[in-house]
Amino acid sequence: MRKMSGLERVLTALKCKEPDRVPHFERVAKRVIEGILPGASYEDLVEYLDLDGIRFIDRTHSWSYEVVDEARRVKRDQWGGLVRYTTEDNPIPFEPAIRSEKDLDNYVLPDPDEEWRYEYLKQVVKRFKGERAIVVGVTDIFALGRENFLGDVGYFRAMVKNPDLIDRVNELLLSYQLRYIKNCIELGADVLWINGDWAMTEKPMVSRQFAQRFLTPPLQKLVEYAHSWGVPCIKHTDGNIWPIYDLILDTGVDGLHPIDPMAGMDIGEAKAKFGDRVCLCGNVSCAFSLVSGTEEEVRQETKEVIRKAGRGGGLICMSSNSIHSGVKPANYLAMVKAIREFGQYPLALD
Amino acid sequence: MVNLEDLSQAVVKGDVEAAFALTKAALEAGLPAGEILDRGLIPGLKEVGDLFEEGEYYLPELIVSGDAVAQALELLEPALRQGGEPHMGKYLIGTVQGDIHDLGKNIVIMMLKGNGWEVTDLGVDVSPEEFCAAVSEGDFQIVGLSSLLTMTMPNAARTIEALKKAGLREKVKVMVGGAPTTPEWAAQIGADAHAKDGPSAARVAAELVGKS
Ligand code: B12
Numbered sequence: 001m002r003k004m005s006g007l008e009r010v011l012t013a014l015k016c017k018e019p020d021r022v023p024h025f026e027r028v029a030k031r032v033i034e035g036i037l038p039g040a041s042y043e044d045l046v047e048y049l050d051l052d053g054i055r056f057i058d059r060t061h062s063w064s065y066e067v068v069d070e071a072r073r074v075k076r077d078q079w080g081g082l083v084r085y086t087t088e089d090n091p092i093p094f095e096p097a098i099r100s101e102k103d104l105d106n107y108v109l110p111d112p113d114e115e116w117r118y119e120y121l122k123q124v125v126k127r128f129k130g131e132r133a134i135v136v137g138v139t140d141i142f143a144l145g146r147e148n149f150l151g152d153v154g155y156f157r158a159m160v161k162n163p164d165l166i167d168r169v170n171e172l173l174l175s176y177q178l179r180y181i182k183n184c185i186e187l188g189a190d191v192l193w194i195n196g197d198w199a200m201t202e203k204p205m206v207s208r209q210f211a212q213r214f215l216t217p218p219l220q221k222l223v224e225y226a227h228s229w230g231v232p233c234i235k236h237t238d239g240n241i242w243p244i245y246d247l248i249l250d251t252g253v254d255g256l257h258p259i260d261p262m263a264g265m266d267i268g269e270a271k272a273k274f275g276d277r278v279c280l281c282g283n284v285s286c287a288f289s290l291v292s293g294t295e296e297e298v299r300q301e302t303k304e305v306i307r308k309a310g311r312g313g314g315l316i317c318m319s320s321n322s323i324h325s326g327v328k329p330a331n332y333l334a335m336v337k338a339i340r341e342f343g344q345y346p347l348a349l350d
Numbered sequence: 351m352v353n354l355e356d357l358s359q360a361v362v363k364g365d366v367e368a369a370f371a372l373t374k375a376a377l378e379a380g381l382p383a384g385e386i387l388d389r390g391l392i393p394g395l396k397e398v399g400d401l402f403e404e405g406e407y408y409l410p411e412l413i414v415s416g417d418a419v420a421q422a423l424e425l426l427e428p429a430l431r432q433g434g435e436p437h438m439g440k441y442l443i444g445t446v447q448g449d450i451h452d453l454g455k456n457i458v459i460m461m462l463k464g465n466g467w468e469v470t471d472l473g474v475d476v477s478p479e480e481f482c483a484a485v486s487e488g489d490f491q492i493v494g495l496s497s498l499l500t501m502t503m504p505n506a507a508r509t510i511e512a513l514k515k516a517g518l519r520e521k522v523k524v525m526v527g528g529a530p531t532t533p534e535w536a537a538q539i540g541a542d543a544h545a546k547d548g549p550s551a552a553r554v555a556a557e558l559v560g561k562s
Contacts, residue, residue, distance in 0.1 A: 094474075152409075157413050200409075203408070205408060207407075210410060262530060326501025
């Protein structure tokens with residue numbers, strides 16, 4: 001088969017078809033980059049490892065923050081809540097923006113059209129457009145509303161006691177994100193990565209009814225809008241989503257990440273149940289093998305993922321969340337190498 | 351006459367107003383706070399825990415039940431304290447250093463409080479030194495360590511080591527939990543117990559102090 005570009009590979013897999021080889025891309029923590037290519041930027045690493053895509057998130061590259069407490073590494077995010085920085089490069093919300101309906105009445109949304117928000121995207125487009133998939137993070141409406149806007153507890157409480165509040169929040173945040181998506185697509189985004197956790201290890205965070213009532217409608221709007229521009233979407237959610245996977249797929253998403261193995265999601269089972277409907281993105285464990293396994297264990301696990309889910313295409317082999325700061329650099333390298341070793345189509349694995 | 355089963359049901363339904371009104375009425379009718387807890391709140395929370403484990407309840411339902419319990423406890427606490435010691439004992443909890451996951455910890459706290467524990471929450475990203483300082487200052491029966499990240503799980507072990515070094519290990523029982531943790535790992539790092547979720551955390555805590 002003709003050698004494909006990274007972009008072609010990713011787009012082909014997202015159509016559930018077979019590229020020349022199993023595609024791979026990842027967001028990689030600075031600490032790991034430092035261990036692989038000291039002094040290099042993420043973009044340099046993407047080129048060095050010949051990753052098929054480059055992915056970044058809105059939280060880190062297009063939201064504004066102001067410093068609140070330098071020593072404690074606390075900042076206020078653009079929505080109005082407080083975030084803190086930990087071992088990871090991305091900020092973690094801990095105090096929500098909205099505490100009461102009154103806060104919401106007077107709320108002024110940040111402006112999604114500000115030019116600076118797209119600076120990084122423009123740089124990436126300039127360097128990689130047409131060659132590697134430019135995968136732009138869009139925090140989904142449930143996660144944004146829950147983590148940054150109302151806080152977990154406030155959000156869950158309102159789902160039961162004050163559903164209208166959730167509807168209002170959803171509508172507000174959707175208006176921002178749709179505009180953000182439009183701007184990103186016009187500037188060259190190839191794929192949208194809709195991140196936001198819907199599940200925990202045992203089961204989804206909310207019941208099927210609540211997922212249907214509050215979570216999937218705004219996701220579907222994001223997906224339909226992106227599709228109206230011909231841009232595919234990958235939905236990311238950790239956790240056990242067996243009880244609601246059909247609802248997620250019904251929104252029309254093109255890819256599903258990461259098929260969380262720690263939550264008992266088996267990628268072979270996922271392939272059998274819905275591998276023809278959606279591209280599977282996952283699921284080499286960044287809880288176990290990538291953190292504490294040997295390189296050989298990582299190689300074997302990567303091979304297993306490809307064996308279970310690679311047949312006929314429709315697989316982007318990735319980690320089970322991200323290459324976070326606890327991943328051993330050598331193990332990540334072993335994973336990339338194994339994808340190249342075992343991921344050539346036609347697969348010769350059984 | 352106040353029916354404490356109604357209070358249990360108010361907890362199950364997450365009916366904050368009813369939980370408040372029923373607790374108030376029960377106290378006014380002269381029922382001892384301990385009995386309101388034992389026959390009203392605790393059975394209610396037990397049912398909530400069962401419903402959660404059976405897959406009927408999810409986080410939203412858990413949160414509003416927690417709200418109902420919190421309301422009732424606000425009324426009960428002064429009376430519960432009059433006896434001096436808290437009903438079950440004092441529990442210190444925190445998420446280990448480097449880890450900021452707190453949803454699970456907060457649910458454990460809610461379950462413990464609802465079951466009569468006085469809980470002190472150190473928050474997230476708590477260093478071994480901070481745990482030690484709190485243990486040496488307070489008189490806790492149990493310390494709970496929450497850990498969701500495999501990369502920071504060693505910090506739970508470090509906390510236990512630090513307690514030993516500071517001569518505080520014998521003073522408290524140590525419980526660990528969090529999605530990637532297992533009873534085997536708990537034993538390996540020298541913890542006294544492991545619990546897989548909020549309801550079992552309350553059960554195990556009671557066992558540890560011989561009050562189950
Ligand atoms: C929500 C979530 C987040 C939220 C946290 C919000 C918050 N305030 O807590 C955010 C988005 C901020 C987040 C960040 C990260 N996360 Co996270 N996150 C999750 C997720 C989806 C759910 C966890 C959760 O809240 N569950 C709900 C509660 C109710 O369950 P629970 O925590 O298991 O708690 C129950 C029991 O474990 C037990 N328990 C818990 N604590 C205790 C304590 C005691 C004493 C006892 C007895 C019992 C007990 O009782 C609880 C109640 O029933 C999990 C996915 C998963 N599979 O679990 C990933 C997950 C935990 N995260 C993960 C990762 C990698 C990260 C990040 C590194 C990602 C990144 N690249 O930045 C960062 C880490 C930041 C940091 N330094 O800590 C990985 C961890 C892998 C591993 N084991 O090492 C997971 C498993 C996802 C995955 N697919 O791999 N995350």
